[in-house]
Amino acid sequence: MKNYNKISIADSARTELHDQLELTGAEISINTLTPGASVPFVHSHKQNEEIYGILEGKGKVVIDGEETDLSAGDWLRIAPPAKRQFFADKTCAITYICIQVKQNSLENYTMTDAIV
C-alpha cells in the first residue's frame, strides 16, 4: 500500500471515501440533502460508532425518537444501536460528513500515538 492517497471530491449528493482512498480504519461519506429531503430510512449499526459533522446548512436528526436541530459546526457521536434519521430543513439544504468507525477500536491517539 502506498504511503498516501489523495482525491478531490466534486459536488455530489453522496461521496464515499473508503474505496477511493483505500481506508482501513473508517468509512467516511460526505452527504448533501436538498431542502425538504431526508435520508429515506431509519437505521442503526451492528458494531460501528458514527460521528457526524454538519459542514453547511441546517436540518435536524431524530435519534431514538428524540429530535435535535442541526446547523453548521454541530458534531455528534451516535452509539451503534441508536436509531437515527437525518432531515434537511424545509427551506435549506444540509451538507454533513459521516464517519463510521468500529466502537472501542481506538487504542492510542495524538500524544500517545504520534512520533514527532
Added chain:
Amino acid sequence: MKNYNKISIADSARTELHDQLELTGAEISINTLTPGASVPFVHSHKQNEEIYGILEGKGKVVIDGEETDLSAGDWLRIAPPAKRQFFADKTCAITYICIQVKQNSLENYTMTDAIV
C-alpha cells in the same frame, strides 16, 4: 454511555472532539492554519491511519519529502509511518479536518454493518 452526544464548535485554531463527544473509535480535530503558518513539526504515527479533508482555503502538505498542493474538497489517507507536515498558503488560511483511526480496525461498514 448515552445513545448520543452533541456539541457545537466555535471558530478556533484547533478543536479536538474525542473527549468532548466521548469517542471510542476515533480522534477527530478541526484545524485552521493562518496565512503563511504551518504545523510546527513533522510527525508520523505508531498505529493510526490519518484521514485529512480540506474544508476551506488552500495550502500544501509534505509527505515523506513529496509536496502536494491542497485546496477545499481534497481528501487524503496517510499511512501511519509516513512523515507529514501541513502548511497554509502564504496568502490564504487553510481549514482541515484530521481523523485518527487505528489502521485495519474497520471490519464491516455501510451495507454489512447497518440495520435498516
